[in-house]
Amino acid sequence: MTDATLHTAISARFARKRLLSFALPGLVLAYLAYVFVAFDIAGLGERVSLANAATLVRDTYSYKTHVTRDNRDASVEIAIEGERKGQYAPGTAPAWVTLPEGADGDTVIDLGKGHVVTFGAEAVTYDIPGYGRIVTTPGRGGVDAELPPGPVPDWISVSKNRLAVTTDAGRLTVTRNRAEVFRYALGWELFFFTLDSPYHAMGWGELASRAMDGEAGAILSDFWTNSMWRHGDVAWALVETVLMAFLGTFGAAIIALPLGFLAAKNFAPLGALRFAARRVFDFLRGVDGLIWTIVLSRAFGPGPLTGSLAILLTDTGSFGKMFSEALENVDGKQIEGVTSTGAKPLQRYRFGVIPQITPVLLSQVLYYLESNTRSATIIGAITGGGIGLLLTQAIITQKDWEEVSYYIVLIVLMVMAMDTVSGWLRRRLITGGGA
The missing domain is CATH 1.20.5 (Single alpha-helices involved in coiled-coils or other helix-helix interfaces)
Incomplete structure (x- = not known):
């Protein structure tokens, strides 16, 4: 060149x-x-609502107490999160609400920081420091609102039929038939005991004293059957989630192990048989677990069993591929040594093959068990079982986001526990270590 x-x-x-x-x-x-054009990234700023995001975040670690007046008969109800399960008994109220002494008295709601809402006989007033007094008169024709002079601030929404005022202290909404105030407070109220429990508002010292006096069972029962937080139902939902993951994962491992021999070329000499087994594995793992969940829910109906079967089908394909590859890499000398003792075929597999692939099998199965514990949360939301169902219900209501955060915390703790347990099992079963 x-x-x-x-x-x-x-x-x-x-x-x-x-x-x-x-x-x-x-x-x-x-x-x-x-992507910038197709996903309309430029319009994202217009669609984002930071105020709604802030409200959502605040709802995860705080609760709202609703004070509601029926403008038609002047009756007042007070409830935690607006639920009847958290409703105050008639004539009782939190310290920041002053109930009327007579039939024609005013209900005074002190939201703190100088913010005061008054439910009067005819009008609803809201005194806002630095802004002035808002006077609202609901009637058959709608809502007549009188605001201080000047432009209407962004945190006030007013129309003929509705007035909404949102401040750092709380929120007031007035319509023709109802006036409602809610006030935020930190914490998860009624998490341990509801208002109708004799142990509500007791300090830890008094509860410990009652427990020592023989009321431990009653205290635990009131906590476990809490109608607001449903601790007993939540605990069972967690058990269902773990059970779905356990049955699906280990059921798939039991089915995939003998099928793995059919896909391994050193154990299944027939090429057509290996090809068929591998295509079955590809089909099973090629269809996502959520798709299997939807298909099986039509056949078997909702429930944890459907979720377990969906996990089983998907993992059978995954395990079959991994087990067959592990079988193809076994050491033939160990099998020959077992054969030289006069062992039968099943005995050769039991003592010459299984011990070699057991560490790989256990490691993969336990890893998938951890992963399926998370997946079972989503699958449970579709099949109607486990903690996933409770999480979905709480999200759909768009009301009790502190329950959403409670369930998420439990899911994270459950996954951490499964990771710890599976790691301990791997050390005990594979390496024989106890630490």
Whole structure:
């Protein structure tokens, strides 16, 4: 090859590499430009509501006490999160609500920081420090609102039929038939005991004293049957979630192990049999577990069993592929040693093959058990079982986001516990270590 020819070949190669080095970044930029337009990234700022996001975050670690007046008969109800299960008994109220002494008296709600709402006989007033007094008169024609002079602030929404005022102290909503105030407070109220429990508002010291006096069972029962937080139902939902993951994972491992021998070329000499077994594995793991969940729910109906079967089908495909690959890598000398003792085929598999692949099998099965514990949460939301169902119900209501955060915390703790247990089992069963 002459120098000119060599120079031409090298130049052409560098030209191709230069083109490739510019083409790849160009394709990436073109794709990002497409994503920017297709997903309307430019309009994201207009769609984002930081106020709603802040309210959502605040709802996860605080609760609202609703004070509601029926404008038709002037009756007042007070309830935690607006639920009847958290309703105050007639004539009782939190310290920041002053109930009327007579039939025609005013209900005064002190929201703190100088914010005071008054349910009067005819009008609803809201005194806001630094802004003034809002007077609202609901009637058959709608809501007549009188605001202090000047432009209407963004935190006030007023129309003919509705007035809504949102401040750092709380929120007031007035319509023709109802006036409602709610006030935020930190914590998960009624988490341990509801208002009708004799142990509500007791301190830890008094509860310990009652427990020592023989009321431990009653205290635990009131906590376990809490109608607001449903601790007993939540605990059973967690058990269902773990049970779905356990049955699905280990059921798949039991089914996949003998099928793995059919897909391993050193144990199944027939190519057609290996091909069929591997395509079955591809089909089972190629369909996502959520798809199997939807299909099986139509056949078997909702429930934890459907979730377990969905996990079983998906993991059978995954385990079958991994087990067959592990079987193809076994050491033939160990099998020959067992065969030399006169062992039968089943005995050769039991003592010559299984001990070699057991560490791989256990490691993969326990890892999938951890992963399926998380997956069972989503699957349970579809099949109507486990903690996933409770989480979905709490999200759909868009009201009690502290319950959502409670369930998420439990899910995280459950996954952490499964990780700890599976790690301990791996050390005990695979390496024989106890630490």
